[in-house]
Amino acid sequence: GENVEQHPSTLSVQEGDSAVIKCTYSDSASNYFPWYKQELGKRPQLIIDIRSNVGEKKDQRIAVTLNKTAKHFSLHITETQPEDSAVYFCAASIAEAGSYQLTFGKGTKLSVIP
Amino acid sequence: DADVTQTPRNRITKTGKRIMLECSQTKGHDRMYWYRQDPGLGLRLIYYSFDVKDINKGEISDGYSVSRQAQAKFSLSLESAIPNQTALYFCATSPSGYNQPQHFGDGTRLSIL
Numbered sequence: 001g002e003n004v005e006q007h008p009s010t011l012s013v014q015e016g017d018s019a020v021i022k023c024t025y026s027d028s029a030s031n032y033f034p035w036y037k038q039e040l041g042k043r044p045q046l047i048i049d050i051r052s053n054v055g056e057k058k059d060q061r062i063a064v065t066l067n068k069t070a071k072h073f074s075l076h077i078t079e080t081q082p083e084d085s086a087v088y089f090c091a092a093s094i095a096e097a098g099s100y101q102l103t104f105g106k107g108t109k110l111s112v113i114p
Numbered sequence: 115d116a117d118v119t120q121t122p123r124n125r126i127t128k129t130g131k132r133i134m135l136e137c138s139q140t141k142g143h144d145r146m147y148w149y150r151q152d153p154g155l156g157l158r159l160i161y162y163s164f165d166v167k168d169i170n171k172g173e174i175s176d177g178y179s180v181s182r183q184a185q186a187k188f189s190l191s192l193e194s195a196i197p198n199q200t201a202l203y204f205c206a207t208s209p210s211g212y213n214q215p216q217h218f219g220d221g222t223r224l225s226i227l
């Protein structure tokens with residue numbers, strides 16, 4: 001099955017700096033890559049996703065890049081703010097007939113220091 | 115707002131007890147999922163269902179069973195709970211079709227003594 005590795009497991013940045021979280025996946029057939037943000041005690045919330053026919057996607061201060069050849073994708077957060085502090089999870093899935101499963105990375109705890 | 119609701123939010127029980135966690139949704143989605151979250155391990159899929167007549171095992175289904183009572187309801191059961199099933203459990207839903215985002219409930223924190 002699919003295996004998703006996520007790095008780093010913890011990340012501390014100064015407010016206003018950028019943060020980058022990287023994930024690699026094992027199955028070249030994976031074609032959907034969402035990112036979730038989970039604040040302490042809350043549910044995971046989808047913040048951005050990318051599909052395999054796209055190399056980059058942006059939404060305000062958040063961007064995701066995908067390199068299918070190298071089988072890795074990254075989350076970029078610019079101008080970080082204290083409210084960006086949370087655990088971030090990447091995931092990958094293979095969409096094929098009769099099957100659809102998300103495999104998650106183990107998460108990155110991001111701390112933004114004011 | 116359309117949402118995914120899990121009950122109970124917290125549960126403490128003893129080893130060997132049967133437990134049912136319930137999930138209902140008003141999003142009108144066909145697909146429903148149960149995940150388990152442990153510190154440092156991310157989210158792992160237990161079972162998923164694409165419609166009322168379709169139930170599939172996920173990565174860690176041993177020790178769990180599910181029931182899809184209706185399009186909007188998906189229950190997770192632990193037939194005989196054991197301490198290593200102590201975890202945070204999430205239900206999620208998604209629309210049909212390829213590459214659709216999943217929407218999570220607030221979770222059930224389960225402690226087995």
